[in-house]
Amino acid sequence: MQFTFSAAFFALVLAAAAVPTKRAACSNGRTAAHASCCVWFDVLDDIQENMYAPLGDLTFHDAIGFSPALFFEGKFGHIRLYLLPRGTDGDDSDGSIMAHSDVETLFPVQLTCAHIDDIVDAQRPFAIAHKVSFGDFIQFAGAVGVSNCAGAPRLEFLAGRLNFSIASPPGLVPDPFDPVDKIIARFADAGFAPNEIVDLLVSHTIAAQDHVDPTIPVRTPFDSTPSVFDAQFFVGTLLVGQTFPGNGSNQGEVVSPLAGEFRLQSDFAIARDPRMACEWQSFIGGNTQYWNTNHLICFCCCPSANHGTMTTKFRAAMSKMSTELKNLSEALLLREMYFTA
Ligand code: HEM
Numbered sequence: 001m002q003f004t005f006s007a008a009f010f011a012l013v014l015a016a017a018a019v020p021t022k023r024a025a026c027s028n029g030r031t032a033a034h035a036s037c038c039v040w041f042d043v044l045d046d047i048q049e050n051m052y053a054p055l056g057d058l059t060f061h062d063a064i065g066f067s068p069a070l071f072f073e074g075k076f077g078h079i080r081l082y083l084l085p086r087g088t089d090g091d092d093s094d095g096s097i098m099a100h101s102d103v104e105t106l107f108p109v110q111l112t113c114a115h116i117d118d119i120v121d122a123q124r125p126f127a128i129a130h131k132v133s134f135g136d137f138i139q140f141a142g143a144v145g146v147s148n149c150a151g152a153p154r155l156e157f158l159a160g161r162l163n164f165s166i167a168s169p170p171g172l173v174p175d176p177f178d179p180v181d182k183i184i185a186r187f188a189d190a191g192f193a194p195n196e197i198v199d200l201l202v203s204h205t206i207a208a209q210d211h212v213d214p215t216i217p218v219r220t221p222f223d224s225t226p227s228v229f230d231a232q233f234f235v236g237t238l239l240v241g242q243t244f245p246g247n248g249s250n251q252g253e254v255v256s257p258l259a260g261e262f263r264l265q266s267d268f269a270i271a272r273d274p275r276m277a278c279e280w281q282s283f284i285g286g287n288t289q290y291w292n293t294n295h296l297i298c299f300c301c302c303p304s305a306n307h308g309t310m311t312t313k314f315r316a317a318m319s320k321m322s323t324e325l326k327n328l329s330e331a332l333l334l335r336e337m338y339f340t341a
Contacts, residue, residue, distance in 0.1 A: 021033070024037070024038055025038075026038035026041045026042075027041055027042055027045075028041070028045075036159075037159070039130055039131070039132060040132075040140060040157075040159065042130060043126065043130045043132060043137070043140060044140075044144060046126060046129070046130065047126060047141055047144060048144065048148075050126075051122065051123070051126060051141070052122070053118065053119045053122035053123060054119060054145070054208075056142050056145045056146060056203055056206070056207065057116075057119070057203075057207070058097065058116060058119050058120065058123065058138050058141070058142065059093065059138055059139055059141075059142030059318070059321070059322060060173075060200070060203070060321065061097055061104075061110070061116055061173050062093050062094070062095060062096065062097040062098070062135065062138050062139075063093040063139075063190075063321045063322060064172055064173055064174075064186070064187075064190055064321075065096060065097060065104065065168030065169075065172050065173065066094075066168060066172070066190065067169065067172055067189050067190070068189060068190075068191075069189045070169060075169065076168075076169050093135050093138065093139050093161065093321070093322045093323070094134075094135045094161055094162075094164075094165040095127075095133055095134025095135030095136070095137070095138055095161060095163065095165055096134075096135075096165035096166065096167055096168055097116065097120060097134075097138070097168070098120050098123065098124055098127065098134035098137075098138065099134050099163070099165050099167075100165065100166070100167035100168070101116075101117060101120045101121075101124075103167040103168075104116075104167055104168055105117035105120055107170045107171070107173065108170070108175075109171075109173045109174075109175050110173070115210065115211045123137065123138065123141060126141075132159070133161045133162060133163040134163060134165075135161030135162075135163070135165070136159045136160070136161045139157060139161075139322040139323075140157050140159070142155070142318075142322075143155035143156075143157045143318075146203070146206070146229070146318075149206045149227060149228065149229045150227065150228050150229060151228055151229035151230055151307065151311075152206070152229035152311070153229075153311035153312070153314065153315045154315075155315055155318050155319070155322075156315065156318070156319045156322075156323070157322075158322075158323050172186065174186050174187075174266065175252060175266075176212060176251075176252030176253070176264040176265050176266045176267075177251045177252040177265050177266070178266060179269075180266075180269045180270060180273045180275075180276075183197065183266060183270065184197070184275065191320075192317075192320070192321075194273075194275040194276045194279070195276065195279045196317050196320070197270065197276060198270065198276050198279040198280050198283075199279070199313040199314055199316070199317035200314070200317045200318070200321060201267065201270065202229075202233075202283070202310055202311075202313070202314035202317075203314070203318075204222045204223075204233050204264075204267060205222070205223060205225075205226075205228075205229055205230060205231070205232065205233035205234075206226055206227065206228075206229055207221070207222045207226070207233075208220055208221045208222065208226055208262070209222070209262045209264075212250050212251075212252050212253055212262070212264070213244075213245065213246040213250045213253060213262070215246050215247070216245045216246040216262070217260075220245050220260065220261070220262045221260075221261060221262065222236075222237075222261070222262055222263070222264065222267065223235075223236045223237075223261065224236060224258055224261060229311070230307070231283045231284050231285070231307070231310060233267075234271070234280055234281070234283045234284050235284055236256075236257055236258070236261065236263075237263065237267050237268060237271045237280075238271055238280075238281070238284075239257035240257060241254060241255030241256055241257055241263060241268075242255060242256070242257055242258070243255055243256065243258075243259060244256070245259070245260055245261065245262050252264060252265050252266070253265060254268045282309070283309070283310040285306055285309075
């Protein structure tokens with residue numbers, strides 16, 4: 001009898017599994033695995049059609065605005081933040097830069113180097129119109145912005161961040177004039193190893209500056225192919241600097257190799273730091289011997305890489321930045337329980 005029941009039950013399970021899952025019907029004849037995902041088609045259409053603000057760097061400025069170190073010093077957050085997956089309760093990519101733009105966009109780094117307030121103001125109405133959380137919107141828009149560039153990977157996007165956040169404390173977004181040790185320490189606090197900083201900086205291959213030197217044309221690019229997701233940024237940053245695109249009096253800028261190109265001091269320094277130079281050069285691939293002799297110091301044997309390696313590492317680092325660190329949260333929670341036990 002027991003066997004009969006089990007076999008019947010098993011057959012039922014198989015039958016249920018064989019029934020094709022009904023996909024939810026979304027706008028314009030598109031379908032999704034779940035109805036709650038349909039809204040992202042509408043957001044996609046809307047931002048592709050109507051959004052003119054840069055989409056990429058807000059993902060970073062929102063996500064980096066948390067600090068386990070400050071948490072343990074009792075200066076930021078509360079234990080509840082670490083009881084939930086990151087991004088669901090006021091940490092990580094939680095949209096706080098949009099929800100608390102009156103605080104976070106006034107930090108010196110935002111005012112002098114990025115003018116994030118303009119981007120936040122441009123993006124916020126879209127998130128509100130589509131009733132999605134600020135944290136979700138920022139990461140989705142960033143993923144769309146990247147995928148618009150030729151050669152870019154499709155980034156992972158996971159929705160589900162609550163629209164609750166607390167304002168980030170100042171000083172957590174790196175400045176382009178920060179010493180490398182300070183940049184590494186800041187990323188380490190956020191859970192990123194030096195190699196992963198380089199992986200995230202792949203985003204600078206499609207980046208430009210508007211605010212470090214506000215006197216030069218807007219969208220002065222960081223490499224010679226700013227609309228293409230290629231390794232040119234990693235090559236260009238290693239070349240000998242020749243000139244400034246402006247008068248060169250700006251903090252965070254160093255001489256660039258080409259007229260009309262802008263070089264951040266932080267990119268220059270990271271490319272040459274022994275902890276990150278190999279990862280940097282690995283994205284270039286080709287003849288590393290050439291790079292070693294003619295351009296820089298490589299402190300280890302740099303493996304050659306191809307476009308696929310660069311995009312895969314970038315994709316993984318962006319996923320980590322935008323969603324994960326649940327592990328870190330859990331580790332912090334365990335540590336907290338250990339110390340309070
Ligand atoms: C050491 C860390 C970093 C520093 C110091 C830095 C600094 C900067 C600066 C100064 C600009 C120019 C902003 C402007 O003038 O408007 C910029 C642009 C940009 N950054 Fe970074 N960045 C860092 C890391 C990152 C990371 C990790 C990402 C993404 C994952 C990122 C994405 C971007 C993008 C997409 C732009 C172009 C924005 C635009 O098109 O207007 N950056 N960055």
